[in-house]
Amino acid sequence: xxxxxxxxxxxxxxxxxxxxxxxxxxxxxxxxxxxxxxxxxxxxxxxxxxxxxxxxxxxxxxxxxxxxxxxxxxxxxxxxxxxxxxxxxxxxxxxxxxxxxxxxxxxxxxxxxxxxxxxxxxxxxxxxxxxxxxxxxxxxxxxxxxxxxxxxxxxxxxxxxxxxxxxxxxxxxxxxxxxxxxxxxxxxxxxxxxxxxxxxxxxxxxxxxxxxxxxxxxxxxxxxxxxxxxxxxxxxxxxxxxxxxxxxxxxxxxxxxxxxxxxxxxxxxxxxxxxxxxxxxxxxxxxxxxxxxxxxxxxxxxxxxxxxxxxxxxxxxxxxxxxxxxxxxxxxxxxxxxxxxxxxxxxxxxxxxxxxxxxxxxxxxxxxxxxxxxxxxxxxxxxxxxxxxxxxxxxxxxxxxxxxxxxxxxxxxxxxxxxxxxxxxxxxxx
Amino acid sequence: xxxxxxxxxxxxxxxxxxxxxxxxxxxxxxxxxxxxxxxxxxxxxxxxxxxxxxxxxxxxxxxxxxxxxxxxxxxxxxxxxxxxxxxxxxxxxxxxxxxxxxxxxxxxxxxxxxxxxxxxxxxxxxxxxxxxxxxxxxxxxxxxxxxxxxxxxxxxxxxxxxxxxxxxxxxxxxxxxxxxxxxxxxxxxxxxxxxxxxxxxxxxxxxxxxxxxxxxxxxxxxxxxxxxxxxxxxxxxxxxxxxxxxxxxxxxxxxxxxxxxxxxxxxxxxxxxxxxxxxxxxxxxxxxxxxxxxxxxxxxxxxxxxxxxxxxxxxxxxxxxxxxxxxxxxxxxxxxxxxxxxxxxxxxxxxxxxxxxxxxxxxxxxxxxxxxxxxxxxxxxxxxxxxxxxxxxxxxxxxxxxxxxxxxxxxxxxxxxxxxxxxxxxxxxx
Numbered sequence: 127x128x129x130x131x132x133x134x135x136x137x138x139x140x141x142x143x144x145x146x147x148x149x150x151x152x153x154x155x156x157x158x159x160x161x162x163x164x165x166x167x168x169x170x171x172x173x174x175x176x177x178x179x180x181x182x183x184x185x186x187x188x189x190x191x192x193x194x195x196x197x198x199x200x201x202x203x204x205x206x207x208x209x210x211x212x213x214x215x216x217x218x219x220x221x222x223x224x225x226x227x228x229x230x231x232x233x234x235x236x237x238x239x240x241x242x243x244x245x246x247x248x249x250x251x252x253x254x255x256x257x258x259x260x261x262x263x264x265x266x267x268x269x270x271x272x273x274x275x276x277x278x279x280x281x282x283x284x285x286x287x288x289x290x291x292x293x294x295x296x297x298x299x300x301x302x303x304x305x306x307x308x309x310x311x312x313x314x315x316x317x318x319x320x321x322x323x324x325x326x327x328x329x330x331x332x333x334x335x336x337x338x339x340x341x342x343x344x345x346x347x348x349x350x351x352x353x354x355x356x357x358x359x360x361x362x363x364x365x366x367x368x369x370x371x372x373x374x375x376x377x378x379x380x381x382x383x384x385x386x387x388x389x390x391x392x393x394x395x396x397x398x399x400x401x402x403x404x405x406x407x408x409x410x411x412x413x414x415x416x417x418x419x420x421x422x423x424x425x426x427x428x429x430x431x432x433x434x435x436x437x438x439x440x441x442x443x444x445x446x447x448x449x450x451x452x453x454x455x456x457x458x459x460x461x462x463x464x465x466x467x468x469x470x471x472x473x474x475x476x477x478x479x480x481x482x483x484x485x486x487x488x489x490x491x492x493x494x495x496x497x498x499x500x501x502x503x504x505x506x507x508x509x510x511x512x513x514x515x516x517x518x519x520x521x522x523x524x525x526x527x528x529x530x531x532x533x534x535x536x537x538x539x540x541x542x543x544x545x546x547x548x549x550x551x552x553x554x555x556x
Numbered sequence: 557x558x559x560x561x562x563x564x565x566x567x568x569x570x571x572x573x574x575x576x577x578x579x580x581x582x583x584x585x586x587x588x589x590x591x592x593x594x595x596x597x598x599x600x601x602x603x604x605x606x607x608x609x610x611x612x613x614x615x616x617x618x619x620x621x622x623x624x625x626x627x628x629x630x631x632x633x634x635x636x637x638x639x640x641x642x643x644x645x646x647x648x649x650x651x652x653x654x655x656x657x658x659x660x661x662x663x664x665x666x667x668x669x670x671x672x673x674x675x676x677x678x679x680x681x682x683x684x685x686x687x688x689x690x691x692x693x694x695x696x697x698x699x700x701x702x703x704x705x706x707x708x709x710x711x712x713x714x715x716x717x718x719x720x721x722x723x724x725x726x727x728x729x730x731x732x733x734x735x736x737x738x739x740x741x742x743x744x745x746x747x748x749x750x751x752x753x754x755x756x757x758x759x760x761x762x763x764x765x766x767x768x769x770x771x772x773x774x775x776x777x778x779x780x781x782x783x784x785x786x787x788x789x790x791x792x793x794x795x796x797x798x799x800x801x802x803x804x805x806x807x808x809x810x811x812x813x814x815x816x817x818x819x820x821x822x823x824x825x826x827x828x829x830x831x832x833x834x835x836x837x838x839x840x841x842x843x844x845x846x847x848x849x850x851x852x853x854x855x856x857x858x859x860x861x862x863x864x865x866x867x868x869x870x871x872x873x874x875x876x877x878x879x880x881x882x883x884x885x886x887x888x889x890x891x892x893x894x895x896x897x898x899x900x901x902x903x904x905x906x907x908x909x910x911x912x913x914x915x916x917x918x919x920x921x922x923x924x925x926x927x928x929x930x931x932x933x934x935x936x937x938x939x940x941x942x943x944x945x946x947x948x949x950x951x952x953x954x955x956x957x958x959x960x961x962x963x964x965x966x967x968x969x970x971x972x973x974x975x976x977x978x979x980x981x982x983x984x985x986x
Contacts, residue, residue, distance in 0.1 A: 130757050131719040138712050142567045282568050289561040327560050 143199045144274045144326060149209050149350035151266040152320050154362030160229045163259040165392050171261050171371060174513045175252040175268060179506035183248030187279045190245060196271045197241050205234045212354045219400040238264055262367060265510040269321040272508060277324050280502045295497055300332060303466045304339035310473050314483035316361040317347035318461055319491025322505055329491045363403040364393060367512045370408060370522055374515040379543050387419060402426045403459060407525045409544040411438055415445040423449035427457025433525025435460050439476055453480045461485035507554050526552045573629045574704045574756060579639045579780035581696040582750050584792030590659045593689040595822050601691050601801060604943045605682040605698060609936035613678030617709045620675060626701045627671050635664045642784045649830040668694055692797060695940040699751040702938060707754050710932045725927055730762060733896045734769035740903050744913035746791040747777035748891055749921025752935055759921045793833040794823060797942045800838060800952055804945040809973050817849060832856045833889060837955045839974040841868055845875040853879035857887025863955025865890050869906055883910045891915035937984050956982045
């Protein structure tokens with residue numbers, strides 16, 4: 127029986143909003159936001175969208191008017207009562223009241239600041255400027271909007287039957303991945319795929335498939351709205367933007383050298399347990415660990431987000447040993463360019479030596495590779511990063527020179543200060 | 557579980573087409589079309605939309621661009637293989653091959669001719685000109701498009717919850733009517749509500765409710781597409797356009813006087829049984845019957861479509877008796893402005909005296925009276941009629957002067973020729 131009211135309602139939408147909630151974002155953005163809101167609220171930052179896959183002509187695929195409508199819709203959002211209640215009342219990693227009343231009051235009153243959008247050739251220049259705690263919340267919705275508008279542009283040309291088959295194939299593919307993962311004894315894996323998802327509904331479907339297919343091996347999602355909606359754990363800790371902005375604000379080389387540790391000092395004061403995860407690669411993992419203060423070795427674990435993950439994890443294990451820690455009590459989180467095979471391989475290699483977990487991103491929530499002509503739905507590498515702080519450019523090196531960001535002279539300076547030598551270039555998967 | 561493919565598909569529609577099939581029309585249009593195609597294929601006619609409820613400012617409610625899109629969509633339609641098969645293969649009133657191969661070949665190749673649309677004040681002037689068999693097929697889709705665009709214009713301002721409640725109320729109302737009708741022993745009733753339906757989906761829902769609620773008392777629908785879709789009988793015989801056009805083509809008063817009978821002569825040759833239904837009111841029921849040839853008294857029944865239905869039926873009964881026919885073998889079909897109460901009343905009065913059946917129209921498929929503010933969804937009286945044939949104006953008198961149509965001088969002439977005296981005016985319900 128057709129539900130006529132729903133049918134009429136659906137066809138009355140002025141737009142079909144992609145991001146419908148301020149918590150349709152990664153949990154770690156909220157954790158970082160709270161930390162920034164407390165420690166660096168007045169820092170002026172600029173975030174910018176960067177399409178690293180320049181062969182995808184976003185401005186030709188996506189109508190500027192539609193893009194503006196979607197971004198304007200994001201600006202119209204504010205935290206709903208239920209979302210506020212969930213953030214205030216939820217237990218994250220066993221801890222109650224993760225978000226302070228002061229932060230929640232600020233967040234509940236927040237609307238996202240203006241954006242600047244301009245078409246430059248076949249790409250869009252999309253930037254956000256203002257106070258760090260506000261601007262940084264644009265990152266995930268901006269990416270999600272662009273990714274999904276690109277999906278829609280491709281889907282718009284397809285018939286009903288083609289669409290049915292497309293999703294049937296994508297579902298089958300994911301289910302086969304899940305069936306392989308189910309065989310991994312002791313697997314711990316989370317959804318980290320919000321930013322580069324095919325669409326919101328698709329991510330939501332993927333999460334539900336993981337819940338059903340993996341049971342306890344699926345430990346949660348980085349997406350707060352889906353965590354709320356599906357009643358599962360929200361997962362995440364911190365990201366490169368913290369050391370990048372702290373570093374840009376450093377006045378001297380010595381300050382710069384200390385910046386990544388200062389980030390974690392601030393973090394240390396606020397968080398414990400599963401939230402004390404080191405992200406060591408912003409300016410090179412090896413140097414970061416070598417010069418790290420001893421208290422950092424007491425943290426719960428490390429997230430490996432660039433470079434060869436085997437080298438990254440081995441480096442971390444060696445470092446823990448050198449600091450008198452037992453790696454078997456430590457957690458290694460792999461989160462870079464994962465797919466089933468790599469997950470199997472890394473798990474096999476490190477199980478028993480450290481605690482292992484996986485943050486599965488783009489190839490969980492956007493593996494439409496090869497499903498339409500010209501591979502027009504294949505995921506691509508779109509990021510939204512802090513490019514300056516208080517007027518100074520930011521720099522990211524990471525363990526993969528292909529992921530480096532910033533002005534060339536600054537990159538050279540950072541490499542010198544952090545003692546980063548020759549790096550092995552790796553293809554950026556997604 | 558959300559069906560993502562369907563969801564994506566629905567939101568990709570350029571338009572949401574109202575009429576999606578050439579057989580989303582009344583069955584009698586196809587019967588008449590075949591007769592016209594055989595007997596008067598080259599007659600040039602003009603059909604015109606007439607909004608008898610001028611307080612409804614259609615041109616302010618309905619966007620001209622949307623109206624054109626819908627009408628253009630109707631012009632893009634042609635008979636599908638399945639529809640052709642259904643028309644060729646179905647048994648209508650127990651008769652096989654109701655539609656001749658010659659007619660089916662023509663119909664299968666048909667696309668509807670151009671329309672002429674102009675805004676005049678707050679109303680639209682919508683006309684169709686050309687060969688009678690083609691132009692006449694515009695009547696029902698044109699009405700259905702306008703009725704549904706008007707519904708959509710009102711629904712567009714409503715929230716999801718309001719819509720849910722609206723349809724819940726309309727459904728409840730119809731179901732209560734059906735429960736009352738169920739108590740009428742020996743009831744025979746059909747859906748005649750295509751032309752002034754609230755929407756296609758709503759008509760389809762109403763028909764399904766009638767199937768479930770009335771069982772065998774529900775004898776079918778005038779709508780071919782719904783008859784096909786719900787596997788029930790398609791119902792209908794003929795309408796005023798036949799005598800109106802035949803009359804307009806008459807060269808003398810004597811020809812004019814004979815025109816309504818000539819229509820039925822042509823009809824008589826093609827059809828038998830349930831299709832031999834007299835529609836006597838085009839130029840006054842009393843005179844029509846009085847001067848009717850004897851062979852007409854042998855026909856199956858009469859349809860009462862204007863005037864006081866009790867008087868109409870009593871006139872018919874008296875006429876049958878005067879021609880030596882037993883009225884108990886005759887069928888009276890009531891089809892004007894029906895609702896539950898009138899159906900009960902007419903059934904009670906005539907059951908046992910004649911065979912009675914009902915063609916329930918607007919108040920079956922569009923009873924949204926009083927359900928929204930300003931009664932903005934109440935049905936209104938929109939018709940699409942032949943206004944000229946081979947350059948001569950058509951005239952309709954009917955048994956209700958409020959339903960009369962045509963130039964004043966011609967109306968007077970017709971009244972004289974057909975001996976129509978004083979008529980009792982009746983409010984046109986819908």
